Amino acid sequence: MxxxxxxxxxxxxxxxxxxxxxxxxxxxxxxxxxxxxxxxxxxxxxxxxxxxxxxxxxxxxxxxxxxxxxxxxxxxxxxxxxxxxxxxxxxxxxxxxxxxxxxxxxxxxxxxxxxxxxxxxxxxxxxxxxxxxxxxxxxxxxxxxxxxxxxxxxxxxxxxxxxxxxxxxxxxxxxxxxxxxxxxxxxxxxxxxxxxxxxxxxxxxxxxxxxxxxxxxxxxxxxxxxxTLLETNRYLLTDGEQGDGETLNSVIIPPVHIEKGAIVRHSIVGPNVSIAAGSIVEQSIVMDSIINGDSEVRNMLLNGSILGDSVHLFGALRRMNIGDHSLIEMPGLT
Structure with missing residues (x-):
């Protein structure tokens, strides 16, 4: 053939x-x-x-x-x-x-x-x-x-x-x-x-x-x-393995694939996330996303996202001291 x-x-x-x-x-x-x-x-x-x-x-x-x-x-x-x-x-x-x-x-x-x-x-x-x-x-x-x-x-x-x-x-x-x-x-x-x-x-x-x-x-x-790529990612992860990537002080919510050579620190990852080798996710929450190789994600909240190779995405954590009867609105997940 x-x-x-x-x-x-x-x-x-x-x-x-x-x-x-x-x-x-x-x-x-x-x-x-x-x-x-x-x-x-x-x-x-x-x-x-x-x-x-x-x-x-x-x-x-x-x-x-x-x-x-x-x-x-x-x-x-x-x-x-x-x-x-x-x-x-x-x-x-x-x-x-x-x-x-x-x-x-x-x-x-x-x-x-x-x-x-x-x-x-x-x-x-x-x-x-x-x-x-x-x-x-x-x-x-x-x-x-x-x-x-x-x-x-x-x-x-x-x-x-x-x-x-x-x-x-x-x-x-x-x-x-x-x-x-x-x-x-x-x-x-x-x-x-x-x-x-x-x-x-x-x-x-x-x-x-x-x-x-x-x-x-x-x-x-x-x-x-x-x-549709994200839909396919969800489907394939259901029958896949978590992978051999390194996780430290993190919560992993299956299905997730963290490839060997990827690192997740102090983060919440999943469900439906794949992270390729060489990438680092730190101090972040990532769900329903694909992170390609050699990328870096820090202090971010990601949902429904696709990151290509060698992407550097940095956010900022917030510290607040808020009094009574306050209303704080910040864009985020819906």
Whole structure:
């Protein structure tokens, strides 16, 4: 099996955190988004990981060499931004006869047993992983027939033709044939707002007789914007470990992940907080937040916050002597 990971997106919805790093290297629940994704692919025994990168590709290469030195990886730069299908097509030279292919987009951390792919795909040609949602108007959805085969894909439907949202996780048995269909789609100029998208490719496959199905994943964890990144942090911390960071005279309210190399002193931390290595939290209260590496937080009250790398955030504790019938109002948690 080959795996293609398009990681060339700018991550504009996650700015300012993506001004200086690839969006897949943003931390959540003690790991980068990319580490969460790659770790879930390891049981598949992947032959080659193919990363489609942009000018931040060096960051991806350095991270993979450090975290997963034994994996067989290749890196291809997408110089022209022509959409997801175009990005995937750049991996064609790495695809050989007999390869099957998994495509994983990095806005989402998935929870699914991918070792079930052979069983799920025993009577079809590919899988477009999905998740049933109530706000179907926000997504591209899969429409199924009575045999559970996909017959149509509708982008942001106005009516509930389907609630099976596509989650950015795709599998095809015949990787060579799939690449050929992408080429046909691009040659036909089937663009949406100036870009080539995979649903057009899959619909072309269906018209040519391919059978595609839409198994549901267990959880769909969006990492594409700050509020959903914090939601994902909360979800992942529920099943995670506290970590091996140092705590001194502090109250820790689980779930919390304090990475080895992080220090918490004289503070209240949690719930739903992850603190990366090299960071120090002192004389502070922190809840529902993500603190990335080598940051320093002192005398602060934080809630619903994301701090990038090497952030220094200092506040001030107050001492008061207040008489009767006084009213003191200070901005704080609501």
């Amino acid at each position: 080959k795996v293609i990971l398009p990681v060339a997106g700018k991550g504009t919805r996650l700015r300012p955190h993506t001004h200086t790093k690839a969006k897949s290297l943003v931390q959540v629940a003690g790991k980068t988004v990319l580490e969460h994704i790659v770790s879930r692919l390891l049981p598949l025994g992947v032959d080659e990981f193919i990363f489609i990168t942009d000018e931040n590709g060096g960051q991806i290469t350095e991270f993979m060499d450090r975290k997963f030195p034994d994996l067989h990886c290749r890196y291809i730069v997408q110089k022209d931004r022509k959409g997801p299908a175009h990005a995937v097509s750049l991996a064609k030279p790495r695809i050989k006869a007999g390869d099957d292919l998994l495509i994983v987009f990095n806005d989402t951390i998935f929870v699914a047993d991918l070792t079930q792919i052979p069983r799920l795909c025993s009577e079809c040609d590919g899988l477009i992983y999905s998740k049933e949602v109530e706000d179907y108007q926000r997504f591209g959805v899969n429409v199924l027939d009575e045999h559970q085969n996909i017959v149509d894909m509708v982008e942001k439907p106005d009516t509930p033709v389907s609630k099976l949202a596509q989650v950015g996780l795709y599998y095809v048995k015949d990787a060579v044939g799939f690449m050929r269909t992408i080429e046909e789609t691009i040659e036909a100029g089937e663009m949406v707002k100036g870009e080539y998208y995979l649903p057009n490719v899959f619909m072309r496959m269906i018209r040519q007789g391919a059978r595609l199905r839409a198994p549901q994943i267990d959880a769909w964890l969006d990492c594409g914007k700050p509020e």
